[in-house]
Amino acid sequence: MVLHHRGVFFPSDFSNYMKNVFLSLFLTGAFLAIVGCGGATAGLDAVKSVTGSFGDITSALSGITDKASAEGAVSQLEGAGNALSGVAGKLDSLPAPIKEKITGSVGDFQGKFDGLVEKVSAIPGVGGVIQGPIDNIKTQLTALAGG
Numbered sequence: 026m027v028l029h030h031r032g033v034f035f036p037s038d039f040s041n042y043m044k045n046v047f048l049s050l051f052l053t054g055a056f057l058a059i060v061g062c063g064g065a066t067a068g069l070d071a072v073k074s075v076t077g078s079f080g081d082i083t084s085a086l087s088g089i090t091d092k093a094s095a096e097g098a099v100s101q102l103e104g105a106g107n108a109l110s111g112v113a114g115k116l117d118s119l120p121a122p123i124k125e126k127i128t129g130s131v132g133d134f135q136g137k138f139d140g141l142v143e144k145v146s147a148i149p150g151v152g153g154v155i156q157g158p159i160d161n162i163k164t165q166l167t168a169l170a171g172g
Contacts, residue, residue, distance in 0.1 A: 068123035071112045075127050078105040079134045082162060086141040092150035102158035109165035131170045
């Protein structure tokens with residue numbers, strides 16, 4: 026049934042209709058406020074940063090064949106460690122599903138990382154060159170794993 030008042034037609038359940046409109050507007054505003062404040066994007070950026078850092082670490086360690094290549098990899102390892110540190114510093118402020126994704130990816134990466142570090146550290150002259158960045162990365166991985 027449609028009501029008519031001064032040339033304007035209203036649905037008979039106008040009150041419920043307006044409640045739904047206001048609820049929709051409220052939820053849209055709340056969503057935009059969260060996204061605008063970085064809630065959703067911060068979590069996605071954190072995951073991208075962690076996975077990107079894992080790629081950088083893997084690439085840097087895989088490219089080490091001697092002391093000279095280890096010296097060349099130090100800046101990439103330091104950059105990756107700093108990126109992980111940034112995420113570790115804001116881990117508590119991230120939504121639980123994002124934390125779980127990061128923690129799970131750290132667990133998956135840890136074995137690969139340890140194997141690569143063991144392999145390149147066995148190359149003469151390399152261990153001392155990469156030790157500082159490797160220690161920082163280990164510290165950040167432990168923090169990201171919740172430990």
